[in-house]
Amino acid sequence: MIRFVLGIFGAVFTGITLAIFMAALVVGGVFWMYSRDLPSHEQLANYTPATISRVYSGEGQLMDEFAQERRLFTPADEIPDLVKHAFISAEDKNFYNHAGFDPRGIAAAAIEAARGGALRGASTIPQQVVKNFLLSSERSAERKIKELILSMRLENTLSKDDILALYLNEIFLGQNSYGVTAAAQTYFNKTLDELKPHEAAYLATLPKKPARLHPVRNKEAALGRRNYVLREMQQNGYLDQAVYESEKDLPLRSVQNGDFEGFRTALPDRDYFTDEIRRQLSRDFGEEEFFTGGLTIRATENPKLQQVAAASLREGLEKYDRSRGVWRPTGVTLPEGALADEESWRQALADTKFPRDVAGWYPAVVLEVGGNDARIGIEGVDDDEDGHWIPAKDVTWARRLNEDGNLGRKARVAGDLLKVGEVVHVRKMTSDDDGSFIRWTLRQIPEVQGGFMAMDVNTGRVIAMQGGFSYQHSVYNRATQAQRQPGSSFKPFVYAAALDSGFSPATIVIDAPIEVVSGGEIWRPKNASNQFYGPTPLRTGIEQSRNLMTVRLAQEIGMDTVAGYAERFGVYERMNPFLANSLGSEETTLFKMVAAYAMFANGGERVEPTLVDRVQDRWGRTVYRHDRRDCVDCADPVLAAGEEPTIDSNRERVMDAITAYQLTSMMRGVVARGTASRTVNLPVPTAGKTGTTNDGRDVWFVGFTSNIVAGCYIGYDRPRTMPGASGGGMCGPVFNSFMKEAIKELGGGDFAVPPGGHFIKIDRFSGARLPNDASGDHVVAEYFRDGEEPLFGVMFDGGFAMGSNLPLFDRGGSDAAKVKTSTGKTVVVPGKADFGSLSSGGLY
Numbered sequence: 001m002i003r004f005v006l007g008i009f010g011a012v013f014t015g016i017t018l019a020i021f022m023a024a025l026v027v028g029g030v031f032w033m034y035s036r037d038l039p040s041h042e043q044l045a046n047y048t049p050a051t052i053s054r055v056y057s058g059e060g061q062l063m064d065e066f067a068q069e070r071r072l073f074t075p076a077d078e079i080p081d082l083v084k085h086a087f088i089s090a091e092d093k094n095f096y097n098h099a100g101f102d103p104r105g106i107a108a109a110a111i112e113a114a115r116g117g118a119l120r121g122a123s124t125i126p127q128q129v130v131k132n133f134l135l136s137s138e139r140s141a142e143r144k145i146k147e148l149i150l151s152m153r154l155e156n157t158l159s160k161d162d163i164l165a166l167y168l169n170e171i172f173l174g175q176n177s178y179g180v181t182a183a184a185q186t187y188f189n190k191t192l193d194e195l196k197p198h199e200a201a202y203l204a205t206l207p208k209k210p211a212r213l214h215p216v217r218n219k220e221a222a223l224g225r226r227n228y229v230l231r232e233m234q235q236n237g238y239l240d241q242a243v244y245e246s247e248k249d250l251p252l253r254s255v256q257n258g259d260f261e262g263f264r265t266a267l268p269d270r271d272y273f274t275d276e277i278r279r280q281l282s283r284d285f286g287e288e289e290f291f292t293g294g295l296t297i298r299a300t301e302n303p304k305l306q307q308v309a310a311a312s313l314r315e316g317l318e319k320y321d322r323s324r325g326v327w328r329p330t331g332v333t334l335p336e337g338a339l340a341d342e343e344s345w346r347q348a349l350a351d352t353k354f355p356r357d358v359a360g361w362y363p364a365v366v367l368e369v370g371g372n373d374a375r376i377g378i379e380g381v382d383d384d385e386d387g388h389w390i391p392a393k394d395v396t397w398a399r400r401l402n403e404d405g406n407l408g409r410k411a412r413v414a415g416d417l418l419k420v421g422e423v424v425h426v427r428k429m430t431s432d433d434d435g436s437f438i439r440w441t442l443r444q445i446p447e448v449q450g451g452f453m454a455m456d457v458n459t460g461r462v463i464a465m466q467g468g469f470s471y472q473h474s475v476y477n478r479a480t481q482a483q484r485q486p487g488s489s490f491k492p493f494v495y496a497a498a499l500d501s502g503f504s505p506a507t508i509v510i511d512a513p514i515e516v517v518s519g520g521e522i523w524r525p526k527n528a529s530n531q532f533y534g535p536t537p538l539r540t541g542i543e544q545s546r547n548l549m550t551v552r553l554a555q556e557i558g559m560d561t562v563a564g565y566a567e568r569f570g571v572y573e574r575m576n577p578f579l580a581n582s583l584g585s586e587e588t589t590l591f592k593m594v595a596a597y598a599m600f601a602n603g604g605e606r607v608e609p610t611l612v613d614r615v616q617d618r619w620g621r622t623v624y625r626h627d628r629r630d631c632v633d634c635a636d637p638v639l640a641a642g643e644e645p646t647i648d649s650n651r652e653r654v655m656d657a658i659t660a661y662q663l664t665s666m667m668r669g670v671v672a673r674g675t676a677s678r679t680v681n682l683p684v685p686t687a688g689k690t691g692t693t694n695d696g697r698d699v700w701f702v703g704f705t706s707n708i709v710a711g712c713y714i715g716y717d718r719p720r721t722m723p724g725a726s727g728g729g730m731c732g733p734v735f736n737s738f739m740k741e742a743i744k745e746l747g748g749g750d751f752a753v754p755p756g757g758h759f760i761k762i763d764r765f766s767g768a769r770l771p772n773d774a775s776g777d778h779v780v781a782e783y784f785r786d787g788e789e790p791l792f793g794v795m796f797d798g799g800f801a802m803g804s805n806l807p808l809f810d811r812g813g814s815d816a817a818k819v820k821t822s823t824g825k826t827v828v829v830p831g832k833a834d835f836g837s838l839s840s841g842g843l844y
Helices: 002-035 041-046 081-091 103-114 125-134 141-155 160-170 180-188 197-204 219-235 241-248 272-285 287-292 303-323 342-350 487-499 538-543 547-557 559-568 579-583 590-601 657-673 727-746
Strands: 053-056 062-066 296-299 361-369 374-378 388-390 399-401 407-410 423-430 437-443 449-456 462-466 508-511 516-518 521-523 534-537 612-616 622-625 687-692 699-704 708-715 757-763 779-785 817-820 826-829
Touching: 053 287, 062 272, 081 125, 081 160, 081 197, 081 219, 125 160, 160 180, 180 197, 197 219, 197 241, 219 241, 272 287, 272 296, 272 462, 272 612, 303 449, 303 462, 303 708, 303 727, 342 361, 342 374, 374 423, 388 437, 449 590, 449 727, 487 538, 487 547, 487 559, 487 579, 487 590, 487 657, 487 687, 487 699, 487 727, 508 538, 508 547, 534 538, 538 547, 538 657, 547 559, 547 579, 559 579, 590 657, 590 687, 590 699, 590 708, 657 687, 657 779, 687 727, 699 727, 708 727
Parallel strands: 053 296
Antiparallel strands: 053 062, 296 612, 361 374, 361 423, 374 388, 399 407, 423 437, 449 462, 449 708, 508 534, 516 521, 612 622, 687 699, 699 708, 757 779, 817 826
16 A cells, blocks of 8 residues: 555656656757847947937037937946936846846736736846847747846846946936936936935836826826835835835926926027038938937037127028018917917917027017007016007008918008917017117018128138028028029139239229120120229229129130139039139039138138037047147147247148238228228228129128138028118128127237238229339239239230220229120120120129
């Protein structure tokens, strides 16, 4: 009997042993089968997550940030223990004790599921790491087995803290925040070191379901889960009882609830400058690297002067727009129901997509239109007892543009321009004397647009760029993207080519009518005055922007030569050598024009414009530096007092230094007595050139001092005539307004006179040589190369065979004349001869 019983027990034991063996064999086989072709876990040792690229000004101020996933990477040794303990308590309380997976956790989850409870994963932090980095998120037994295998391998490769750091930097925690550092900033606007226990506990609630634990929409659920994490932290020995009791009773305060100021409020609005950095660096580094590489970008922008540039351009655009006398409704309207009470209209107004980046302007909604005035509600401005009003006298400048395209009557009352529910811009009108408030006044974003850019002439650093009136209204950057005719602002390149081809500022060129046959049509360029002036020195030609002289000059030296100069200066990649292009009829960008003018200002050396001084990768290594100049003796510890270190520029010379000075001197005349003299008036020597294209479609001014070059372009995005527009009249004031402030900050001085030349006094009207003691308005000192003397009595007509019967010197002009054409015919050119049907480029 005993033997029988023992036999039964032996059989059972053998069966159990065999079953265990077979189970182990099966499990081993399964694990062996799934362990093949697994992704390498060793790559996690070189973890480089997608992190935010940030842009800083030259003064170290954060300007903007760009990211696909908003993540701020924090190394393991910089993550506070409080944060680690909160997430361990919430996600994996046995983290420091298991080998990658938690048998007790798995057993507890299985028992709970067997009792009819919710099925939960029981995944440890290492398992979540391998799932997030190496595997998919599908719910399957195969994925779970792979997860277990890889988590154990991971434990043998990385330390516990390194695994935890991978997890805490990778997880998504809602509100486009990836990783605990970004989440701490998003929810509390704090660094990890500044978090309190209850705040760290709230972040630890978010990994599994961030959308269902929003601190405002799901406040009660979020509080309950937060307090659960606090309790777990206390039970795991990370918090003492007193701290736990005090922390669990605290309210859930957050940025989203308005308890803390959001981190984005410290960021300036995105503007044309930082967006252009995005465009250029995405091209140079690739979009993937730019948006995920954690780059640190040091921009060249001067924040103060950027604001001045924006204000100057806006003032110029708005001045012209208001002179047109047309009020254009914004097209943004609040529904009638949203105007029932203040809370409703404020919320509805805040939800509108409406430009808010114009300094001093406020979004407002028309609440009531009375017999004379209109009552408005203004975003961010409290209502007073009487309300805020647009009075009738504020609207009399305009006529409303109706939906059918017709204009209404000249406004006499506010209701002629405004309707209830319309969203508009307003600003405060204040006293010029003491700045006291007068009333609210209507504003509108101009239909005419433009661009402005300023840069250092020696380094190419762009210190300010404004690509339009409002970035939030239109992201199209007219400083870098708009291809427009430069008009007469191109003429300096024709004159530069001539000066390098043996001409001098005193060379005489015929200013007389021209006709050019092209494609069976006749092109008759003209001067802006509709007059012609006979033999005239080059200096006067550029000062007064004489088109006829410029065309003859281009014909004389050859358009291939002119095109070569334009390409050398970077105005065009390839310029068509058509004669009309000498007047700026071929399109380019303001960015290229300003960069080209910088080479006039610095004496003829090439500079490459840049918006970025330096780019560093996520590890702090410099991967791009713009300034390639060498400081020869910067490391010399015994540099004598008062001596400056020697800077070797190593820059390519694009034009002769004397030519650059001669051209600069001639362009100073444009500002002193030429087409810009009425609007550009600065306390330091200034040179520049205006540009106004045919029919006033594009207007320009590009100018420079000894250290700063700046340019302005204004025109409609869909080119059309701007009545009364001129480069000097519209862009000149923009340039002048900006440069006044720039000079206060950056200074300016005389243009450097290069060696190898001498001054000779010349009559600027006739080109005749004058004695050294000559003086008067007609006298100008021209710079000539040593060994070079001006030739008198020689005139150039470009081969058009016109003007031989004109006087040598004529300060006036005539409205019509009989001239001999190049074909030998005698024709009468009327005083208002037009361009024919060809594009002519510049007027003045």
